[in-house]
Amino acid sequence: MIHHPYFKNISFLLAFLFPLLLIGEPSSDAGKALFKNNCAQCHAKNMKARLTGPALGGTEERWADYPQQDLYDWIRNSQALISAGHPRATELWNEYKPTIMNAMPDLTDEDIASILLYVNCMYDGSCAPQSAAVTAVGGGGDGNANKGLGTWIYYLLAALLGALALFLARIITNLNKIAAAKEGTFIEAKTLTQILTSKGVITFLIFAGVILGGYTTVNNAIDFGRQQGYAPTQPIEFSHEIHAGIHKIDCQYCHDGARRSKHSVIPPTSTCMNCHRAITVGSNHGTAEITKIFASAGFDPNTNKYIDNIDEVHPDTIKAIYEKWIGDTYLSENGLDELDKEGMNVVDQQWEDIVSSLTNEQKKTVHGPIEWVRIHNLPDHVYFNHAQHVTVGKVECQTCHGPVEEMEVVAQHAPLSMGWCINCHRETEVQFAGNEYYQSYAKYHEELSNGEKDKITVENIGGLECQKCHY
């Protein structure tokens, strides 16, 4: 990546401006961020469904009888208002106790106003359409801008050089003409066709073609089988952004193999169920995605129990269980007593999606393992061990996998090419300190202490040798 100082300055400026924007007018955009960080754990994003906490749509109307400050106080510290005996607060407490809403004393009035704006616009559907771009892969906007500029500079440079070449050619031709005229001969001006079909031009074009073709071929050959940026659609629209980013669930809570095995391990459905037994409706997709987990695990959310002897239960019974769940959730979200036409559509569509995501030709039932699409693939002759890197090398997951906590859809961040591995092994310092294993490298310890070396890289202890990864 080429760094351009003036662009750094611009981003520096932007960094100053952004908080100012936040501090200024309350906005639904700011509200969205605040909502995600503070409210989304308990309140549905569509503002219509009741999760742990009530549906927030229409909150302001419901509090219209009281001063606005009451609502703001309520949001900051609900328990205080309940103890004070505020009638609306008491009413809500009676409905939801013993669930306590977290106190958020840090929220400013503007913050709350922003959140309420966001709540209202989500409720009536008037929010500005969500920007289509999911977080860009492989770096932030800064990088992209850089890349764009870099390319343009090259184009500009090429155009300038081209113009210069033409200009020089023109000068040479004219000089030749003048020289010829001096000697009395006259050079006939070549037509464009003559120029284009001249030996020189044809040779140049062929030469350029071969070079370009060769370059493309070699580049494509090298890239063959690599899939940087690969972001396939998964059977469940699982969002790492929500889990790892917003809720800050540690990577190794789910990928618990990373610290002790070569595989980081895709978590079993039972790991999902640890939380999703309580969180039964998703903030993004409602019942559409989380029901897939229930179906895979054979869990009946209606009764909050696992289905007994699921292998022997008739598929129609299983279908009925999950359709009832989707339907009931729809009813409670919309405050209906009976499924309307749209509701029936929702049930049908979601069930269809569950079946198509969880079954295939080999697997006929919805329960059983979820067949995720593997994103990070190494060839069979490459041995990679997560534990070595995570536990011993103390390498952050993000070093290779990129900012997964910002990815709505996970994409392969690194090229996973051998050159990429080797490069890291050349630069990365071995965690010599505190690991007695490395005591056997006595000479390096000596060189470190007498200042001959300032760090020992993976390369120094043989990290570039073939049989460290290929055997």
Add this chain to the structure above:
Amino acid sequence: MKNNNIWIGEKDLTKDEKFMEETQNEFNGLTIEKAQKAAESVQSNRRDFLKYLGFGLGAATVAAGCDIPVKRALPYVVKPDSIVPGVATYYASSFVEGGDFCSILVKTREGRPIKIEGNSSCSMTHGGTSARAQASVLSLYDTNRFKNPVLEGDAVDWNTIDGVVKSKLAAAKGIRFVTHTMLSPTDKKALANLKAKYPNTKVVTYDPVSSASILEANEMNFGDRVIPNYRFDKADLIVSFGADFLGTWISPIEYAHQYAKKRKINPKNPKMSRHIQVESHMSMTGSNADNRILVKPSEQGAAIAYLASKIVGGNGPSFGNAKAKTALDKVANQLSANRGNSLVISNSNNVSEQILVNALNNALGNIGSTVDFAGASMQRQGNERELSSLIDELKGGLVDVVIYNNCNPYFEYAKGGMLKDAAAGAFKIAMAFGPSETTASVNAITPIHHSLESWGDAEPKRGYIGMVQPAISPLFNTRQMGLSLLTWAGVNPGGDQPYLTFLKDSWKSGAFANQTSFVGFSGFWQKLLSDGVYNGSAGVSAPSFNGSAATAISRVTKPSNDELEISFYEKVSIGNGIYSNNPWLQEMPDPVDRTSWGNYLAVPVGFDGVQRFVGLNNLKDGDLVELTVGEKTVTVPVIQQFGQMPGTVALALGYGRDLSGMCANGIGVNINDCSITENGLTQYRNAASVSNKVGTEKYFSCVQYHNTFGVTAKNENGETFNADEEALGMAYGASGYQGALVDRSVVYTTNINDLGKTIDRVHHKREEAQHLNDQTLYPFDEYTEDLYSQGHHWGMHVDVQSCTGCNACTVACMAENNVPVVGKKEVSRHHEMTWLRIDRYFYGDLENPNTVYQPMMCQHCDNAPCENVCPVNATNHSSEGLNQMAYNRCVGTRYCANNCPYKVRRFNWMDYNTADIFPANQVPLNGEDVAYGADNLTRMVLNPDVTVRSRGVIEKCSFCVQRIQEGKLAAKTEGRRLIDTDVRTACQTACPTGAITFGDRNNKKGDLAKKLASPLNFIALEEVNVKSSVNYTIKVNNRDKSLDA
């Protein structure tokens, strides 16, 4: 006749022309001329090449445009606590097959058993294994397995077959349960249930190779029908009459461990046991013996009687073998001098001979010391007389239902054919694992689990129990044998796994009730399963001998006057055909004659007084002859066997199967029905006649002469010259300089009395070699000092003295490293792929030589000649001293194999692993439709940590680099220094005698450092200056030369 050098075989001694020519060719059957011809026949030129190149590029471009296939990743729904994907889980269990037993740890990955390791907490095997135990994991994935119950040829469900069997049993006049030795006490309880339900049930136990006479003799002499607990670790003098106790006889893993203990040399105080083997055919045990006394198979009884008469007294039998007599006289004196710590054993299947063995041990005071009855062996319980009388009972119509429990008497039993005919009218049930000659003609087949799918226990020695626990849930619709018995007996122990319930109940009321350490059963059970073994009461010791030697002497086998006698023996690999469906064992070369995929008639090598050898009927290796034994004539290939007694030949049992699986059918010849019967017991010998050569074996799959590279060659005048000397002469103009290069240091042998002298000689040679190696311009020492002074520097020590040649390491290596099986044809073309081979050398007396086994694998030379010649740097050196091989870089020039002085590099001539997509490259092992290993079932055995190599690349021993990396990671994760137990190679853990030690040479406190300090060490071919990382020891024998006179 003496030879002062070592030799590898007859062709080597006689300088056989064809062999000498072969030794000049690195790659057999692929001369340059042939390749050129092939190239010319293609008729392509440079233009074609360019066309192909263009097409190739175009194709690659198109291919590059294609989508990469979507790969799926399936997590568990509920992950079992004990499994972490990517990390191996080990279960303690037991390998049980008939009377064969080995306490094991099963390595499983993602729920698949992939490797067998020894269980070091077993006081019997001490962590050792055998080739058979190692290979058992492959049988689990045998594609020939029965996958469903079969009734009259049709697959049925369990309810149907149980119904039919029950009704047959209920209506039966007489039921016989035919089985090999059953080691499981719980299975015996289940059998008792069946007998209680159907009282007209009788059990017929037999062993594939009968040891019934030992049991009978012990019952008569000691009142205890068992095999005693032989203690080879207490015996200073072992006299074995034909018993192959290191290879196949009763409990080889246990015996090998004990035996090796007594044979390890402490150079300061050199002492070792003496082992005298009396036999006609060189068995694996005989090859390890110090002295062999040659007697014909029919003379064995007389020899025992003669020895007994010398020690116990009484009149000797008529015994015409004067040479053996003289030797046995001296043996008698030595035995008398070693009272209480000598051991006499015999494989004779003659009760009188076994009584004499008992009398000998009794007279020598060995009962209670080397012949212990505490912890007596249960590994042979067969009574073949019952099997014999079953034939009569069937003929007489007294028996109408026969149950065969995982046995194959129609093939294994010498009178199997008679049994089959007699049983024609009976209802026959086979509880069987895979197809056999017996299952081919039964009415009902109830398929059984593999032992890696079963629950159970096994009592190989009295009071000593190994547990069997499943390492995988059953792959097919099979059922445990014991559960079938319980079902038919109408007993349902309950629970999800009824047999487990039964097993637990059995232990609860048994061993658990008699102990005090555990209050609750679950704790007791957990400990039992995690240990894998249980030590109970070993029973009483030393009963008194009660018998008459004099009567017995008169009843031994009378030596026959037949001109040619044949003995039948069991191979270390496939036994009496039990393991013949296992390709690893089929491919494993026999330790002694080094043949694979078939049985070869061992004929004696005669010597005519000059440097010329005349075999029996002038036969050479690989000649086909017609062998006539009794009524039967078979055509069989020949192998010349040193140490085979003149006037005798030998052939292995268990081959020539026709109704088994794809690896067994059509391999070798069947002579199982050629043994004779005397006094109701099978004698594994007969008279024979051998024709002259009638042809040549098409695929002669003996590996003995493979990987031999000659230093002699012929010049254009047809004169033989030494290539080493010549090359040096050309370079330095000084022919004969550097004599060390001619006298290569491959193995060193010595008698224990000359040990001091030999050590001096070896050291002198080593110094000479090291001096020559130091004459270099290249600062090698500085370089290595700098590189290897820190971190790890891997090395190995092979104690040749302890190696018995059993090949457990070879099979372990195949299992660990995904080494392919190549089949008979490919072996015959020198294409075997074993990374670790056991070289066999003879030395000493030409007619009765001693043997050295030298495990040979990549030596990981620090100055490796293979590395310098690779044009693509596919093989290179690591900072830890490993000679690395990067398969994906290899372009297959094979220069490295050319340049390797140890000949340990292997080239994938074909797609042996069925790894590529072109069927034309795949080789069927034995004429099967789908190439072996191309199916998903067999591939389940592959080690996921080791690359599966495809066609066109070189491979070789990696020092189990995957284990090195795993061990290093374990140490790093725990933040401690690496210790010996972190990294142990597959060959090391497999070895029953601890002959192989692997470790970090920089760890001065480790096991390897101790071993490397021994003055017995030398480095193979040290003079060629390749700086090998493997040390071998001098082979020491305790031969008594006076016995040879």
